[in-house]
Amino acid sequence: xxxxxxxxxxxxxxxxxxxxxxxxxxxxxxxxxxxxxxxxxxxxxxxxxxxxxxxxxxxxxxxxxxxxxxxxxxxxxxxxxxx
Numbered sequence: 001x002x003x004x005x006x007x008x009x010x011x012x013x014x015x016x017x018x019x020x021x022x023x024x025x026x027x028x029x030x031x032x033x034x035x036x037x038x039x040x041x042x043x044x045x046x047x048x049x050x051x052x053x054x055x056x057x058x059x060x061x062x063x064x065x066x067x068x069x070x071x072x073x074x075x076x077x078x079x080x081x082x083x
Contacts, residue, residue, distance in 0.1 A: 042054030
C-alpha cells in the first residue's frame with residue numbers, strides 16, 4: 001500500500017513538473033501592469049512582496065489552509081490504528 005501511494009505521488013509530481021516545463025505561457029498585460037504599478041499601489045518596497053502579500057493575500061491564505069488539510073490527511077493515512 002505504501003509503495004503504491006509513494007509511486008503514485010512521485011508519478012503525479014513528475015507529470016506536473018513535465019507539464020510546467022513544456023507548456024509555454026504568456027503573462028500578457030498583467031505582467032506589465034504589476035511591474036509598473038505594483039509597488040506604488042501596495043506600498044511595498046519589493047515587487048515580489050507587493051504581489052505576494054498585496055494582491056494574493058487571500059489566495060495565499062487559501063493555499064495554506066489546503067496545505068494544512070493535505071498534511072492532516074496524509075498523517076491520518078500513515079498513523080497506525082491501535083483499536
